[in-house]
Amino acid sequence: NAYLNGYYDEMVNFLRNVFSAAFKTNDTLEKGVLTGCLRIAKESIFTGLNNFRVVSIFDEISNQRFGFTxxxxxxxxxxxxxxxxxxxxxxxxxxxxxxxxxxxxxxxxxxxxxxxxxxxxxxxxSFWANTSGNDIIYRYIKEANPKMRDEFDILAAGGMIEKAVKDDITYREMDQINNVYSFLLYTGYLKAIRCLDEDKRIYQLMIPNKEIKRVFLSIFSEWFDEQVEHSGNSFV
Structure with a gap:
């Protein structure tokens, strides 16, 4: 992950040049489709391009094309x-x-x-564990305050939490405490059960399945072992 490994700005500049050549100045292109977890328009990657049609996980259009029904x-x-x-x-x-x-x-x-x-x-x-950047979850758990860690514990136990969801977050905003759950939702670690307040974008969130639950439990176990090793018996 470019953000976690410290070369995010360089990657943005690289993609800006690639996408400009592919979409803006390509006379042979009729339509372009980009897929990903987070919206990237805010990064000014598409300088000079406009009229995008953004389809999120909440939109019904193409809702059967992101996986198997x-x-x-x-x-x-x-x-x-x-x-x-x-x-x-x-x-x-x-x-x-x-x-x-x-x-x-x-x-x-x-x-x-x-x-x-x-x-x-x-x-x-958990095939997900072999393909996804689960170090993001470990980082959140490791750096979380007690309230957030309790919420992660609720999720890992199969419970639900209620959080505001921000639609247009970028990787630059992933470390802001209010954006953590939006990031986890859009990257597939959580799912939205139902909307409780449309104006404030508050949703019930939970872990989608046993595969992701295994990821959470594994990272919790790793974090706990690290705390015990560093703190000794005083932690227990």
Whole structure:
């Protein structure tokens, strides 16, 4: 991650040049589509470009194109004679919400089917842990104040919290305490259950599935072991 590793400004400048050549001065391009977790228009990467159509996780347009829907999962499991694993698939890799549509993590769903079809192992696992920057979560837990750490504990236990969600955060704002949960929502570590206040953008948030819960618990365990090592018996 460019932000965490200290070369964010350099990456922004690089992408500004790339996107300017690809979108602004490319006469052969009819339409461009960019996908990602956070909005990047605020970084002035698209100097001279305008009229963007932004689609977020709350929008209904294209809400079935960010992962697998339940019928698609059912078809895939049936095609591979794996319907007996429908419950495990749903508990571990389902739970994401895009514009009111229930969506499975496509990468993890495919990896689990591949595991079932080509190995003798049957237990689900957190494929997310091998592909995502979970050091972000560790950083939040490590630097969190007691209130936030209690909220992380509630989430890891399967509970819900109520937080205001900011739509247009960037990586530069991820360290601001009020933006932590918005960042976790847009990067897939949380899901929005329902909106409690549309004007203030307050949502009920929770961990989407067992795969992400495993990530939280693993990082909590790592953090706790570190505290015990540094503090000795006085911490316990």
């Amino acid at each position: 339940q019928p698609e999962i059912d078809t895939m499991l049936q095609d591979y004679q794996l319907k007996d694993y429908q419950k495990q698939m749903k508990e571990w890799y389902d739970g994401y919400q895009f514009g009111g549509c229930d969506i499975y993590n496509p990468w993890s769903a495919l990896m689990y089917v591949d595991k079932l079809a080509n190995t003798s192992r049957r237990e689900p696992e």
